[in-house]
Amino acid sequence: MAELLELAGVSAGYGRIEALSGISLNVPEGGIVALLGANGAGKSTTLNVISGIVPASAGEVRFRGQSITRLRSDQVVARGISQVPEGREVFRDMSVEENLVIGAQLRSDRAGIARDIAVMTGYFPILATRFRQMAGTLSGGEQQMLLIARALMARPSLLLLDEPSLGLAPLLVKQIFDIVVALHREQNLTLLIVEQNAAVALAVSQYAYILENGEIVAEGASATLAKDDAIRRAYLGA
Template identity: 55%
Template sequence: MLKIEGIEASYGPVKALHGVTIEVPEGGVVTLLGPNGAGKSTILRVVSGLLRPTAGRVEFDGRRIDRRSAEAIVTMGISHVPEGRQLFDEMTVHENLMLGAYTRHDSDGIRSDIKRLNGYFPILEERREQPAGSLSGGEQQQLAVARGLMSRPRLLLLDEPSLGLAPLVSRDIFRILRQVNREEGITILLVEQDATSALSFAEYGYVVETGRIVIEDASDKLKEDENVRRAYLGY
């Protein structure tokens, strides 16, 4: 479904990616692991069109997307839940969800989607008219995921959804994400620091270090890998 081939990208004079190749199959869950500053978030930024690669190509459903605008990419069915959530803090929960559906024009569908998402995240219904900035960390993360789903994506890019959350809260979020993946068939590309939860959640994983893929394999195999265990799993 998503094919990233040999992309290179840089921030000004600093090169962040040196030829990264990744494939995400339809309906699958793939994770990117790696230390801070390895370029994981940069990969997501390239896919969602926030950053233009200087070389390589990105294909979604067989169509090249690496030169398209971020708006066009959302319309094609890719949704990016960014690092640090990036909610519209001063706007209400409801307005945040409506912004998630900005590219859609079917108001009936939007209404029914909000109702459906309230099933996953009941707290959002309760907090509907509160400013997003007043929610707790876990609630904000739920809102970020819900907002990402409002555009009816077929591919969801998630950047560190568990960052700064208590283990119980983050387990809850992963449970909902699994449900979304199984029941609605939404493909997920996940960037995560917490390698243990990421590998138990995803089917396949890539390890990114200094802008390159160093290892890739099925999650079960990665968990066994000596280097991965020592560097990321801590045993």
């Protein structure tokens, strides 16, 4: 499979704090890759470097074989990468519909935008029933769904998900992941999923990387990692 996204020796930090120390990882076109690790490991920093929100201090980020290392975040979105940031930030005083329209702000094809809103409310029926409701009044799970749908309104080929299961009940986590996997299959969407919930992430992904203190300490086929005793003890509470 051709690599859609490649990180080669990427470092990044905040002032004197080094958050990423030369990490390399690949996401093949059409794949689902998980990035796992404990609090503070550098997972969100990795996604923010890809998205052009945090600058890389070393190394290169390539998308479709071209360097995107120094692009601004809007330019990264225009290339086809959208991120669902950690911790649910919907536009609270706007309706569900307005939130979805904002997700398409870099597009000008009005008919296509309307069609994609219909596609999204098809995948997330709860958003159809809450269409004119203020986004701030949605439940946590509904807000997470809206964030994913909003990110997809940019028509990305790669979606970066930062801890989609955070703070959600297990049943809701399963529901959201089922929809994400359906989108992956039916909409030709490649996924890089950051999770602390390793069990869920290993179950849906084909390949996974484990990040510790800004370094990749293990990687492999998700099914293999899920059976690995050391990984199970450290990340699966087994």
